[in-house]
Amino acid sequence: MRLYNVKLLTVTCEIMAQNLVKDILKKHRITGYTSYEVGGMGDSGLRGQGLPEEKNVKIEAVMTEESAERVVEEISRTMFSDYAIIFYLGDVRVARMEKFT
Amino acid sequence: MDILAIVQANLLTPIVLFFLLGVIAARIKSDLRIPDAISSMLPIYLLAAIGLHGGIEMRRTGFEAMILPMVVAIALSLALTLYHYQILRRLGRFNIFDSYALASTYGAVGAVTFSVGLSFLQSQNIQSEGYMAAILAVLEPVSFIMSIFLVNSAVSKNLKKKEEQVAISDKKMIKGQASAVALPPSALASEGNGVEKSGARKDSMRAVLHETLAGKSIVILLGSIMIGYAIGEHGFGSIKIVFEDLFFGALVIFLLEMGVVAGQRLGDIRKVGPFVVVFAIVIPTLNGTIGVAVSTYLGLSIGGAVMFGTLMGSASFIAAPAIFRTAMPKANPSLYLTSALGITFPYIVIALLPVLLILSTFLHGGEGPATGLFG
Numbered sequence: 001m002r003l004y005n006v007k008l009l010t011v012t013c014e015i016m017a018q019n020l021v022k023d024i025l026k027k028h029r030i031t032g033y034t035s036y037e038v039g040g041m042g043d044s045g046l047r048g049q050g051l052p053e054e055k056n057v058k059i060e061a062v063m064t065e066e067s068a069e070r071v072v073e074e075i076s077r078t079m080f081s082d083y084a085i086i087f088y089l090g091d092v093r094v095a096r097m098e099k100f101t
Numbered sequence: 102m103d104i105l106a107i108v109q110a111n112l113l114t115p116i117v118l119f120f121l122l123g124v125i126a127a128r129i130k131s132d133l134r135i136p137d138a139i140s141s142m143l144p145i146y147l148l149a150a151i152g153l154h155g156g157i158e159m160r161r162t163g164f165e166a167m168i169l170p171m172v173v174a175i176a177l178s179l180a181l182t183l184y185h186y187q188i189l190r191r192l193g194r195f196n197i198f199d200s201y202a203l204a205s206t207y208g209a210v211g212a213v214t215f216s217v218g219l220s221f222l223q224s225q226n227i228q229s230e231g232y233m234a235a236i237l238a239v240l241e242p243v244s245f246i247m248s249i250f251l252v253n254s255a256v257s258k259n260l261k262k263k264e265e266q267v268a269i270s271d272k273k274m275i276k277g278q279a280s281a282v283a284l285p286p287s288a289l290a291s292e293g294n295g296v297e298k299s300g301a302r303k304d305s306m307r308a309v310l311h312e313t314l315a316g317k318s319i320v321i322l323l324g325s326i327m328i329g330y331a332i333g334e335h336g337f338g339s340i341k342i343v344f345e346d347l348f349f350g351a352l353v354i355f356l357l358e359m360g361v362v363a364g365q366r367l368g369d370i371r372k373v374g375p376f377v378v379v380f381a382i383v384i385p386t387l388n389g390t391i392g393v394a395v396s397t398y399l400g401l402s403i404g405g406a407v408m409f410g411t412l413m414g415s416a417s418f419i420a421a422p423a424i425f426r427t428a429m430p431k432a433n434p435s436l437y438l439t440s441a442l443g444i445t446f447p448y449i450v451i452a453l454l455p456v457l458l459i460l461s462t463f464l465h466g467g468e469g470p471a472t473g474l475f476g
Binding site: 014016017019049050051052053054081082083 | 137140141362365366418419422423426427430431438442
């Protein structure tokens with residue numbers, strides 16, 4: 001079966017920042033993502049305890065390499081200074097390329 | 102009047118004891134937690150119950166009585182926020198974002214603190230005016246909206262200045278001064294960022310208004326007041342078992358959860374510094390006293406004045422993070438959360454409420470119902 005190379009962007013950020021990430025995805029015409037609430041440990045200490053507003057959220061989206069570059073540039077520029085947030089990009093392969101362009 | 106009896110009666114209530122149990126559980130690193138879904142549901146339930154009661158009371162007493170207290174409450178809340186800001190900015194030397202965030206956290210009202218206040222009065226067999234719930238609902242967004250508006254206009258003014266400076270340095274660069282390029286790249290990036298943000302400032306203000314006015318606490322509170330008003334005493338009978346009889350039990354469970362959350366924050370108190378600790382104790386005391394005095398002057402009952410003082414003295418910790426992380430992300434959340442939840446809330450629950458009641462009783466001539474209770 002023919003599989004196509006695309007990028008998987010995974011963003012883990014504080015739950016109050018998730019809409020900003022989703023807006024950036026939307027702005028760059030990424031139409032789909034998966035998100036789930038998570039906890040964990042990082043620079044901001046232990047997350048996912050305490051108030052519901054102090055949880056983290058993990059957002060995954062598959063996209064082309066060009067889109068991924070634009071998205072991570074905007075996330076880095078607009079969000080790194082103010083929010084608890086990390087992201088990483090990975091290589092993945094998908095069967096239906098048309099869903100991710 | 103037996104002051105000791107009031108203090109004792111307030112300390113040995115299920116509310117305070119379960120709160121302390123939560124704090125202890127957190128300190129000994131117990132895995133005791135209220136499940137997530139329940140701890141998200143409890144504030145909604147509490148606000149619904151407060152709103153329903155308020156609505157029913159308002160139907161009985163009419164609107165006229167509440168107009169003056171409400172206007173005064175709004176004016177006070179705004180004035181308090183502004184003076185907090187001056188204190189924090191000038192004496193505390195906080196940056197503009199932290200100052201406004203803290204100022205409006207303490208200018209705003211705490212719905213949980215309000216619930217505890219109601220239960221405290223109930224335990225003393227004291228009634229309060231039903232329209233307090235309506236004042237709670239109206240006060241909730243006022244202080245936030247003003248702060249965010251002020252911080253936005255201050256930032257855009259600052260931005261204009263910076264743009265002018267950049268324009269001047271650009272001209273210098275054209276004249277051949279290579280040193281003008283010495284702006285660090287991060288400064289340039291944030292500059293560009295800021296310009297972009299100022300363009301989107303109207304959008305962000307709209308987002309803030311939406312966040313505050315369509316936020317779950319306002320919607321459920323205002324909605325329940327209207328429903329309470331519509332159904333009246335008669336319609337309330339069928340849901341009384343949930344919204345009246347269960348209220349204090351549910352509040353106790355919520356306080357256990359709040360105790361755990363506050364207990365987890367105790368370690369952060371050292372990080373916020375002595376200024377904030379003093380601020381988090383002195384300001385609520387002062388504001389609560391002002392609230393009791395003003396509302397007594399307005400003719401509110403002993404219980405009403407205590408609730409009014411509680412509204413003025415309390416700090417918001419449920420609504421604040423949701424609003425500030427969206428509208429004012431540069432403000433440090435651990436500052437306003439730790440002070441409101443870790444210091445002020447326990448202080449009000451344990452110490453300030455009885456003090457406000459004693460003060461209110463005293464201002465009402467010292468011969469309030471409290472005497473009957475303990476005399």
